[in-house]
Amino acid sequence: MSKTNPGHFFEDFAIGQVFEHATPRTITDGDRAVYGAIYPTRFAVPSSAQFAASVGLAASDGSGHPVEELIGFHVAFGKTVPDVSLNAVANLGYAELRFRQPVVPGDTLRTSSEVIGLKQNSNGKSGVVYVRSTAVNQRGEIALDWARWVMVHKRDQTLEAPETVVPELASVVAPADLVIPSRLDFSDYDFAAAGESHRFDDYAVGEKIDHVDGVTLSESEHMMATRLWQNTAKVHFNTEARPDGRRLVYGGHVISMARALSFNGLANAQLVAAINGGSHTAPAFADDTVYAWSEVLDKAEVDAPGVGALRLRLVATKGRDESMTLKGDDGKYASGVLLDLDLWALVPR
């Protein structure tokens, strides 16, 4: 019997099945540093223990200083790859991702996934698998959870299709469902330290922000980032895994790059509270220069002192598009769009 993991195929999934993913992973300040070396992030909360303490997110001596939410996301997500998406044709989407508990150095994350939907494709060669994944820390608290659906190959195309189950997933996390860190307080927010003066009231629904800066991707950087999250998908690391001999950049690398670039114009979007959905609309490769723009989709009150929520569309593009065009007249994504991410961020009022 082979000792190696061949991954799961469409027929290996059943509604209600639960995967306890390997391997748990302890987060450290080393992760913070490597993240900061790979992404141009400057958000004040993960950058400064003192700033975090000033808004209720760390002890006054700086201990318990949260890392970037996306570090938790990438680690938790990477765990699911060997069981869920090793034989994926495509990552189709995310929904209902909520950050429920800040991740701090010393926390160990462990992820499990439950199969919540199955739908075989009409060609009989593949199907869509829906999972709800939950990452818990060493105290058993949920750090984040989310739904995701992927298209997975069938191993045996002669097998009958399972009963179709398509879960109902919210297109947007309702503001009342956002989980605000328990002691978050932006009442004494230090705008000079944070880098910009814009508050909740300065952002208008429909407003677009060109984040101006661009970063040209490099092979070593995207591999190091992806590996740090123990993501094992071959295409990111092995030039022999794709016919074109190129390493595909992990979609999460583009997410983190866009989030970091968005500092310039959204420096006060300190915390990501939820990801409502996201599409990786085109592949990215080394030597692409990635830019980002945002659109304010909605605004909401939240129940924490001095805190408001902005619903933002965060778009990454290959090459700068000052017109900030998402889709053409044909309804298709404009050429150059790499990522269309819909998220809730917490900002000072």
Add this chain to the structure above:
Amino acid sequence: MSKTNPGHFFEDFAIGQVFEHATPRTITDGDRAVYGAIYPTRFAVPSSAQFAASVGLAASDGSGHPVEELIGFHVAFGKTVPDVSLNAVANLGYAELRFRQPVVPGDTLRTSSEVIGLKQNSNGKSGVVYVRSTAVNQRGEIALDWARWVMVHKRDQTLEAPETVVPELASVVAPADLVIPSRLDFSDYDFAAAGESHRFDDYAVGEKIDHVDGVTLSESEHMMATRLWQNTAKVHFNTEARPDGRRLVYGGHVISMARALSFNGLANAQLVAAINGGSHTAPAFADDTVYAWSEVLDKAEVDAPGVGALRLRLVATKGRDESMTLKGDDGKYASGVLLDLDLWALVPR
């Protein structure tokens, strides 16, 4: 007088001579993170403080969480380069490497080496130097020790040869000589968390395992790894140091890459207890795609609850060789073989 270190030449070594190598080096969680960004390692013990605690290798709060054994090896080995192998023609071999004490963040390693053998080559231009190196932590405990032999240039070829002394070195560390971490206990081993279900009894002597995955090497990654260990050999960093203008990849980089790749099929080979020997059979360069396979050479009982030892041949290849051929009919290493490493690993029973 020159202030810089010209390294030692063959005639500078004498039997019994001891080098106290510079510079001591404190290990941190930062090293763990950089290591995890450069190698696709997912072994549960170094990945998770909670998992380590569950097998007796960390405190219940996660403190004292050991790093990968190879971090200790690379740091300890890197120290010896300026004194032992700056003028080396070739690294000829290792033997009797034992990990004696887990290395945890906060530990400071310091290495010394004693010359235990000398043999001038018949051409009079170089000779083989045998050293036994010992790395101790800040409490004076031996973290690891090993023997190594290198071929070193003579500065003055007119000098007479020293008396030939060739030390007797064991071809394999005897199972009874393996040092098992004092509180290691695999009785309650969590196979789901570790990522595979295979136990000691599932592995048969003679069995070969193709680890499937490959990683294409990049210049920045091998340089960063090698530099992290303070290894100063010019050929790894300087395109002007070799006639072909290429940076040679540090052999230890291939060792760590192969060890990490071996997770897929040997996820439960949690700890490396000893390295019996190793040959770097061909040079590696950026853009090479490295794969790995293993062969079970032997199995042994060890005196710790739930723990067994597997003696493994770990082979790294350039390009994947599904036939897992070590040597051709001519007795020479098959084309593509980069590394032939012989080690003892500890697995759950």
Add this chain to the structure above:
Amino acid sequence: MSKTNPGHFFEDFAIGQVFEHATPRTITDGDRAVYGAIYPTRFAVPSSAQFAASVGLAASDGSGHPVEELIGFHVAFGKTVPDVSLNAVANLGYAELRFRQPVVPGDTLRTSSEVIGLKQNSNGKSGVVYVRSTAVNQRGEIALDWARWVMVHKRDQTLEAPETVVPELASVVAPADLVIPSRLDFSDYDFAAAGESHRFDDYAVGEKIDHVDGVTLSESEHMMATRLWQNTAKVHFNTEARPDGRRLVYGGHVISMARALSFNGLANAQLVAAINGGSHTAPAFADDTVYAWSEVLDKAEVDAPGVGALRLRLVATKGRDESMTLKGDDGKYASGVLLDLDLWALVPR
């Protein structure tokens, strides 16, 4: 109104104006590790907590182990870029940089700058801005301060020139003004651990030291280093930012590379106490091979047990220049010189 930072132009600066730069940044052992992966540093104080403790710079259990001074410098300097030099034509110089307090993991640095000089260029298109920048830690202690002057574009060339104010800056920090860490004591200095035997008295004014080793720069490494310091200057990251399509290497990357290379011959120049001045005399790019040499410019007594100060010229070159020529007969920097840095280092007597 645009939400993004356009940077300041010459006419935006006024004498006495103070910038509180975003964003504070907490230093961790992760920064130490990434720094050690990118630069071949082996100085014993930042490498070993035990060595640091043995010279009074850490607690006996290794806590409070300072990081490399240049980590503090790069972080503090990076903060000033968005406010001071985003529209800079050129960085013209530094002066009077003093390290006043070791930076240890857990420290949060915050930088402010005061405009101390202004001089419009005769062409009316740009001007020189002089600032004094101060980085303080979370206890309000000054970690380092320095003066710097940059040439900045005017936005509106029709505006009148401001009154010219050129501050008086010392060409060298006087030895009596060096700040020696309060408990520094080199009386029991361990030369074997530090890697070289040369003491204060072994260095002569006028002596030059060829540091021998070279490192070929790579794109990912210089980007990761520069990003770690949250330096946002586009030209380092974006191939679309310069007409030649090349990423310019951050000058500080060359400083750190040269400092690390200087270990070979100046291993006992443990601490940098001050930077008297520095010029980036030519741009550096990936694939350049950087070497370094030093010249002893002066020696001074300082008031700490066993400690002396060497004033050193640290020169980085593209390609090795064994003749160690700084300038040609025409008084211009020799071809290949990248950096001419003037600093005070503390060495054992």
